[in-house]
Amino acid sequence: MSNKMEDNQKNMKELPESKIYEQELIYMPYRESLKRVLNAICSQAPINGSLLDLMCGPGYLLGQIAKQRKDLLLYGVDSNKRYIDHSKQKYPGINFEIGDILSWESKQLFDVVVCTGSLHHILYEKQAQAVEKMTSMLKSDGFCIISDCHIDDYSDENERKLAAAKLGYEYLIETIKNGAPKEVIVATIDILHNDVMMNEFKTSLKKRLTVYKNNFSKVELFKTWPDADSQYGDYYVICRNN
Helix, strand or coil, X not given: CCHHHXXXXXXCCCCCCHHHHHHHHHHCCHHHHHHHHHHHHHHHCCCCCEEEEECCCCCHHHHHHHXXXXXXXXXXXXXCHHHHHHHHHXXXXXXEEECCCCCCCCCCCEEEEXXXXXXXXXXXXXXXXXXXXXXXXXXXXXXXXXXXXXXXXXXXXXXXXXXXXXXXXXXXXXHHHCCCCHHHHXXXXXXXXXXXXXXXXXXXXXXXXXXXXXXXXXXXXXXXXXXXXXXXXXXXXXXXXX
């Protein structure tokens, strides 16, 4: 493990328990992005197709897909044993496995590959590698959906911190307005801390789009929050190579 990664782990506010993680999806602005991603998957995934959710967390999205598309073969991979144990218990009909997105291997290709709200957990210099990994696991006629929250574009570390603070503040305000309980508010404050201190690695949409376009021939972009004209916010892309 690199010194940089060790320092990040020492200073990082720990990821929430599975129960709180799922509560976040009720109160945080990201709930709209997840709803839109779910609708896109359920309407566009082929009948009897296969779907892989990389960095699936506690399995919430896969559980929602399973309710609407019982025909799909669903797989979830996450490096957090706590989340995978929770997923296996709560969603026994779905295939869950512990694995790191950068090193996990599969013997099969998938019709749909999904990664929601997770790429910012990966070091900046490794994010392109993670997107390349998704491309390699996709059937030639398949599609990939990636969603994430982005900060304003920046040119130096001070600008990055300011952009992260701005996003975190707006996210916190929106979460409180949505009536979040104390534990979700605390988790949202922890996200702000992790982003500003670069324990997590949110980047700008401009920088991330370059990575998507380097790996896919077609990239459709959708913004889900905020409604106001801004660089920062929640976005998802549907990517194809056909």
